[in-house]
Amino acid sequence: MAVDYETIVNTDLSGLDKAASDWKKMGKRFGDLHDNYRDHVKAAVEADGWQGESATTFKSQAQITLEEYAGARDEAQAVGALLEEAHSTLTDRRGKVLEARDQAVEAGMDVNPGTGRCTLNLDRLDEAKAETYREDPAAREELEERWTKKIRDAVKAVQDADENFRLALAADPDDGNRGLLDGFNGALEDDAGAANAARAEELYSKVERGEKLSREEREELDLLMRENESDQEFSRTFITALGGPDGVIRTHNELTDRAYYEDTGQKKHYLGLDRHLANVVATATTVDGKDKAADERFYDTWREQLREAGVETYDAEVVGGEHSGRQVRGYQSLVTLMQNGDGYDREFLHDLADDIRAAEDPDKGGDPDIWDLDGGFAGTKEEDGTFSPDRNSWFANDPYDGVLGIMSKDPATATAYFDPASEAGEDRLKYLQRDRDWDVVNTSEWRKVEVTGPDKADSDSRVGFGAALEAAMTGHVPGEEPRGKNPTHHSEAEVRVLESVVKSYAEAAAVDKTAIPENIRRNMANALAYYPNDVHDILGKNGDFTRDSLSSEPNDVDVKRQHMLQFVRGVAEDGGAFRTIHDSQVKMVAGEIHDLGREDLMEGTDRARAVAQVSGQVMGSLDYIRADVLGSQRDDEISQNNWGKIYAYHTIGTPVTAVPVFGDALQRLVDVGTGQYAEQLNNEVSNKTTEDLISAYRREGYPRLEEMLHIRAEQVGISEEDLASPEKAFQSTIMNDAGSEYSMALGDAEGAMGDRS
Incomplete structure (x- = not known):
C-alpha cells in the first residue's frame, strides 16, 4: 500500500540513514569472516593433504560456504548503498511535499493534516480578495484544486520513489549459481537504477x-x-x-x-x-x-x-x-x-x-x-x-x-554542427545544400505493366534541415518564444553560419530565383528577422552607396548588399516568408522614424536625412523584390493567388524584432508600413509585367514611407503649412532624400537580381 500524505509529513527518515550504516557494517563483518574462512579454514585443510571422498565433499562444501560469505558481504553492502540512496532521495522528495504545504498555507489555504486537501480560509485574506472569492465560488474551487494538486503531485513523487526502492531491494538477479540455491545473493546492485534495469x-x-x-x-x-x-x-x-x-x-x-x-x-x-x-x-x-x-x-x-x-x-x-x-x-x-x-x-x-x-x-x-x-x-x-x-x-x-x-x-548543437570555422561544418553545409x-x-506508373519512374x-x-539552420543561425528553437534579454544579439559562430548560408544560397538564387528549397524559405526568413538591425544596415547601407560591404550592428554581419538582396529574393518565392522579412524591416523603419524629434524634421538634421535615406533604400529594395516575384508569377494564377493569400496581413508575421511596439504613436507608423497599404500592393497584379509593377510601386509603394514621415511630423507638432512648404527642410531635404533613395533602391535591386529567370 502506498504511503499517504499524513505518513510522509510525520515520518522521521533518519532511521533509513542508520539502517544503511548498519548494513554496511554488516557487510564489512561478513567480509572479514569471508577472508578468515578463506585464509584459516579452507586454505588450511586444503594444504594438509587430505584425500578421499570426505576431502572432496569438504572442499565442495567449503567453496559453497566461502561463496555464501562473499554473497552475504556483497548483498549487505548493496542493501546499505540502496538504503543510503533511498534516504537521500526520499528526504529530498519529502522536503518538496513540506514545501508545497507551506506555500499553500502562505497562499491562505488550510491544509488537511490527513489528506493534504486544501481549503481556502477567507479569514486569512485581505477583504478585497476574500470578497472576490465569496462572489466567485468557481474561482475559489479552481484555486483550492490547484494547490491540492501541487501537494498531490509531490506526494506521488514520494510514493513512486518509495516503490522504486522497494523493487530494487526485492530484486533477485542471477548470481551465477554461487553459494546455496536460496542463499545470499551477491549480484544485487548497489544502485536502484542498475538493480531495476533487469526487470x-x-x-x-x-x-x-x-x-x-x-x-x-x-x-x-x-x-x-x-x-x-x-x-x-x-x-x-x-x-x-x-x-x-x-x-x-x-x-x-x-x-x-x-x-x-x-x-x-x-x-x-x-x-x-x-x-x-x-x-x-x-x-x-x-x-x-x-x-x-x-x-x-x-x-x-x-x-x-x-x-x-x-x-x-x-x-x-x-x-x-x-x-x-x-x-x-x-x-x-x-x-x-x-x-x-x-x-x-x-x-x-x-x-x-x-x-x-x-x-x-x-x-x-x-x-x-x-x-x-x-x-x-x-x-x-x-x-x-x-x-x-x-x-x-x-x-x-x-x-x-x-x-x-x-x-x-x-x-x-546545431550551430556547432554547421559552423564553417571548422572544415567539417563547412563540408556538411555544402553537402546538404548542393x-x-x-x-x-x-x-512508378502503369503502362500495361508497372514501370519504375524517377x-x-x-x-x-528538408523540414528538419531548415529548422536546424534556423536554430544554428539564431540560437533559438524554431517556433518557440525568443529567450534572453537580447534575442537579436548573436554569438560569433551563429553569425558565421548566417553569413555562409546567405552567401551560398544568394549565389544559387542569382542563377535560379527558385533555388532556395521551398520548405526552408520560412526558416530563412525567420533567421533574418532575428537580425533586424544588421539586415537594416545592409539593405540601407547607412546612406553610403559607395561601399559594397559594411560593418553592421550589433552582430558585424559580413554580407554584401547584393548577396542579401539575392537571398531575400530567393526566400520571397514564399509570400509568408517575404512578409516576415518585410514586417521586420518596416518595424525597424517605423522605430527609427518614431525616434526623430521636432528639430530633426524641421531642420533636416544629418540624423533625419540618414533615416530618410536608409528607410527609402530598405523599402524600395523590398518593393522591387515584391514586384519581381509577382511579375515572374503573373502567368501562374495558382502560385500568385497563394502568394497573395499567405501574404495577407492579419497579424504581424515577425517572430522577433528589436523594436517593441509600445504606444499608439509607433503603432500608427507600423500599421501604415505593414497594413492594408502594403497588402494592396499585392492585389490586381494580373497581366502586369515586373516593369509595370515597379512603376506602380513608385506611385503606390513610396507613399507609405511618405505618410509615415508625415505622421511623425504631425506627432511632434509640425504644422501642415511647414510640412507642405517646399522651402522648409521637411520637403526640400527629408522627403526629397526619402523619395530619391526609394527610387534608387528599385534600380539597385534590379541590378542585383541580374537577368530575370
Whole structure:
C-alpha cells in the first residue's frame, strides 16, 4: 500500500540513514569472516593433504560456504548503498511535499493534516480578495484544486520513489549459481537504477516478443521507466540487456506496430513506452565526464554496433509488415524513436548525423538510394508551412533530415554542427545544400505493366534541415518564444553560419530565383528577422552607396548588399516568408522614424536625412523584390493567388524584432508600413509585367514611407503649412532624400537580381 500524505509529513527518515550504516557494517563483518574462512579454514585443510571422498565433499562444501560469505558481504553492502540512496532521495522528495504545504498555507489555504486537501480560509485574506472569492465560488474551487494538486503531485513523487526502492531491494538477479540455491545473493546492485534495469528489460522484451503485459505489469514498467530513465547506470544496463542498438530498434518497431496498427486501443500505453525508450537512449549516450573511461567504453561500443544496425533492414507495419516484401532501415527506426525524446548529447547527435551521411554519401562509400521507400510519409502541408500529421507522418523515412530536426531543439548543437570555422561544418553545409540526393520516394506508373519512374522528394523534404539552420543561425528553437534579454544579439559562430548560408544560397538564387528549397524559405526568413538591425544596415547601407560591404550592428554581419538582396529574393518565392522579412524591416523603419524629434524634421538634421535615406533604400529594395516575384508569377494564377493569400496581413508575421511596439504613436507608423497599404500592393497584379509593377510601386509603394514621415511630423507638432512648404527642410531635404533613395533602391535591386529567370 502506498504511503499517504499524513505518513510522509510525520515520518522521521533518519532511521533509513542508520539502517544503511548498519548494513554496511554488516557487510564489512561478513567480509572479514569471508577472508578468515578463506585464509584459516579452507586454505588450511586444503594444504594438509587430505584425500578421499570426505576431502572432496569438504572442499565442495567449503567453496559453497566461502561463496555464501562473499554473497552475504556483497548483498549487505548493496542493501546499505540502496538504503543510503533511498534516504537521500526520499528526504529530498519529502522536503518538496513540506514545501508545497507551506506555500499553500502562505497562499491562505488550510491544509488537511490527513489528506493534504486544501481549503481556502477567507479569514486569512485581505477583504478585497476574500470578497472576490465569496462572489466567485468557481474561482475559489479552481484555486483550492490547484494547490491540492501541487501537494498531490509531490506526494506521488514520494510514493513512486518509495516503490522504486522497494523493487530494487526485492530484486533477485542471477548470481551465477554461487553459494546455496536460496542463499545470499551477491549480484544485487548497489544502485536502484542498475538493480531495476533487469526487470524493465524483462518487461520490454515481453512486448518485443509479441506478448501483452497485464495491467499490473504495465503500471510497474511505467513506474520503473519514469523513475530511472534519467539514471545512467539504469539506462546503459537496460539497453545493453535489451540487445544494444539492434534490440532497441526491434523493440521500437514492435511498439509502433502495436500503437498504430495492431492494438490501437492501447496506443497511449505503447507510445508512452516508446517515449521512455527514447529518453533511455538519450541518457545512455550522454558523455558527462563523470566517468570518462566508462563513457568511452559504452559509447564506442554503442556507436560501432549502431553503424551496423543502422543500415540493416527490419520488418515494420509502416511499410506493409513482414509479408509485404518491404522493410525499413535501422537508422530510420532509430531516428523515429528519438523524435519522441529529448536531451540528447551534442557528440551523439553530431556522430549520428555524420554516420547516417556516411551510409548514403557516394563519396564516402554510401548508397544514395538507401532510404528510398514506396510512397511518401509527410503529413498535409498547411498554408502556414507546417505539416498536419496523418497516419504515417510520424515515421522518419529520411533519417538525416530527421536527426537535423532533433538537433534544432538544441540550437548550440546545431550551430556547432554547421559552423564553417571548422572544415567539417563547412563540408556538411555544402553537402546538404548542393550535393545530397533528397529524393527518397520511389515512384512508378502503369503502362500495361508497372514501370519504375524517377525518385522524388517527399513533400516534407528538408523540414528538419531548415529548422536546424534556423536554430544554428539564431540560437533559438524554431517556433518557440525568443529567450534572453537580447534575442537579436548573436554569438560569433551563429553569425558565421548566417553569413555562409546567405552567401551560398544568394549565389544559387542569382542563377535560379527558385533555388532556395521551398520548405526552408520560412526558416530563412525567420533567421533574418532575428537580425533586424544588421539586415537594416545592409539593405540601407547607412546612406553610403559607395561601399559594397559594411560593418553592421550589433552582430558585424559580413554580407554584401547584393548577396542579401539575392537571398531575400530567393526566400520571397514564399509570400509568408517575404512578409516576415518585410514586417521586420518596416518595424525597424517605423522605430527609427518614431525616434526623430521636432528639430530633426524641421531642420533636416544629418540624423533625419540618414533615416530618410536608409528607410527609402530598405523599402524600395523590398518593393522591387515584391514586384519581381509577382511579375515572374503573373502567368501562374495558382502560385500568385497563394502568394497573395499567405501574404495577407492579419497579424504581424515577425517572430522577433528589436523594436517593441509600445504606444499608439509607433503603432500608427507600423500599421501604415505593414497594413492594408502594403497588402494592396499585392492585389490586381494580373497581366502586369515586373516593369509595370515597379512603376506602380513608385506611385503606390513610396507613399507609405511618405505618410509615415508625415505622421511623425504631425506627432511632434509640425504644422501642415511647414510640412507642405517646399522651402522648409521637411520637403526640400527629408522627403526629397526619402523619395530619391526609394527610387534608387528599385534600380539597385534590379541590378542585383541580374537577368530575370
